[in-house]
Amino acid sequence: MEFSFWEDQTWLQHRDALVIGGGIVGLSAACRLAELRPDWRIAVMERSAFGDGGTTRNAGFACFGSPAELLDDRAVLGDAAALALVERRLRGLRTLRSWLGDGAIGYESCGSHALYVPEGMAPVATDALADLNRWLEPVTGIARTFERVPAPATLREGAVVAADWSPLEGAVHTGALHRALLRRTAKAGVDVVRGVEIVAVKPGDPVELTVRRGRSGSEHRIAVPRCLVATNAFARELLPDLDAHPAENRVLVTEPHPTRPSTGTYHLEAGYVYARHLPDGRLLIGGGRHWQLDASGTADRLRSLLTDLWPDAGATAFEWTGTLGVGAVREPIVEAVGPGVLAAVRLGGMGVAIGAGLGREAADLLAKSR
Numbered sequence: 066m067e068f069s070f071w072e073d074q075t076w077l078q079h080r081d082a083l084v085i086g087g088g089i090v091g092l093s094a095a096c097r098l099a100e101l102r103p104d105w106r107i108a109v110m111e112r113s114a115f116g117d118g119g120t121t122r123n124a125g126f127a128c129f130g131s132p133a134e135l136l137d138d139r140a141v142l143g144d145a146a147a148l149a150l151v152e153r154r155l156r157g158l159r160t161l162r163s164w165l166g167d168g169a170i171g172y173e174s175c176g177s178h179a180l181y182v183p184e185g186m187a188p189v190a191t192d193a194l195a196d197l198n199r200w201l202e203p204v205t206g207i208a209r210t211f212e213r214v215p216a217p218a219t220l221r222e223g224a225v226v227a228a229d230w231s232p233l234e235g236a237v238h239t240g241a242l243h244r245a246l247l248r249r250t251a252k253a254g255v256d257v258v259r260g261v262e263i264v265a266v267k268p269g270d271p272v273e274l275t276v277r278r279g280r281s282g283s284e285h286r287i288a289v290p291r292c293l294v295a296t297n298a299f300a301r302e303l304l305p306d307l308d309a310h311p312a313e314n315r316v317l318v319t320e321p322h323p324t325r326p327s328t329g330t331y332h333l334e335a336g337y338v339y340a341r342h343l344p345d346g347r348l349l350i351g352g353g354r355h356w357q358l359d360a361s362g363t364a365d366r367l368r369s370l371l372t373d374l375w376p377d378a379g380a381t382a383f384e385w386t387g388t389l390g391v392g393a394v395r396e397p398i399v400e401a402v403g404p405g406v407l408a409a410v411r412l413g414g415m416g417v418a419i420g421a422g423l424g425r426e427a428a429d430l431l432a433k434s435r
């Protein structure tokens with residue numbers, strides 16, 4: 066189907082800034098840009114109904130990294146860059162909570178446990194934990210960011226060999242967060258145009274974009290002074306030189322349970338696996354890409370780990386996949402990729418924490434551009 070004259074003139078043309086991708090980064094960036102440049106006509110273009118990326122399909126951890134992940138970040142990035150990354154995650158969470166409000170995003174200040182199972186990765190040594198705490202104190206503001214504790218009583222006895230508690234992490238309701246962001250975006254006067262895919266971006270003055278109506282409709286050219294690519298895992302479809310690659314993650318959610326607690330988050334296997342309580346006593350488990358199994362092998366192993374931890378987990382009610390954007394390091398990319406075009410992508414597995422802050426950074430840069 067072709068674009069009508071009205072669709073073209075109302076939704077596509079005459080933009081001062083265009084954001085490609087309606088996830089947490091794209092929506093946050095658009096909101097911030099509208100604050101900085103109230104006179105600009107801003108649109109977010111999103112190719113699918115809800116969003117194909119992590120924003121509507123994630124597990125809802127408001128986290129900054131388990132001990133094993135942070136040790137890994139320090140080894141790969143070095144102390145200063147890894148600490149700056151933790152600070153960015155904590156700042157992003159603060160931004161998100163203050164922008165949208167804890168009630169609107171279903172924020173639970175529930176803390177988190179890093180769990181170590183008998184056949185899994187070894188526990189972080191207690192002296193390494195103490196060293197992590199000293200390193201983290203300047204950004205977390207507390208002496209014991211992590212503490213070795215007895216296994217949580219809700220787990221099967223003997224299911225884990227060690228547990229590390231952090232009081233600083235929390236959880237959100239992923240769907241409510243997305244809705245709150247959309248409401249804020251609408252209030253800021255930004256148009257979110259759905260079912261429109263950007264199939265090519267040509268940097269320049271102006272930036273030339275090829276837009277498609279749906280996945281198979283007609284193509285159309287538009288020109289804008291500036292645009293932001295916020296398509297995370299899908300970034301290379303438009304910008305093939307970026308080090309941002311798709312990595313699939315599988316998530317399972319069980320049926321409700323009448324008496325199980327409804328709050329609490331758990332990291333396992335250096336963050337490659339995650340589990341949490343949900344309202345109605347449901348359990349969620351996800352991840353497992355480090356096992357390098359196929360889709361059904363990953364689902365079976367997640368399921369078996371879940372019932373090992375909570376033998377009364379109950380039947381699976383929902384199962385889905387989502388796509389992470391990953392690269393050589395866990396740091397996100399926010400950079401100009403050509404005249405008029407900025408990219409803010411590669412959010413990895415902690416995009417809930419870092420996404421709003423990254424959107425803000427990108428908007429600040431875009432607002433200053435020509």
Ligand SMILES: Cc1cc2nc3c(=O)[nH]c(=O)nc-3n(C[C@H](O)[C@H](O)[C@H](O)COP(=O)(O)OP(=O)(O)OC[C@H]3O[C@@H](n4cnc5c(N)ncnc54)[C@H](O)[C@@H]3O)c2cc1C
Nearest residue numbers: 086088089090116117118119120124126263387415416417
């Ligand atoms: C299964 C899973 C669990 C996760 N759990 C957590 C968690 O518990 N905590 C946490 O912090 N993070 C988690 N993450 C990561 C987090 O969800 C992401 O890092 C974050 O949502 C990325 O946001 P984004 O806006 O950068 O990208 P996305 O949410 O991926 O949004 C990009 C959008 O761009 C759209 N798009 C792509 N190409 C085009 C195009 N050409 N034209 C128009 N639109 C386009 C897509 O449809 C998509 O909606 C998880 C991710 C997954 C997949």
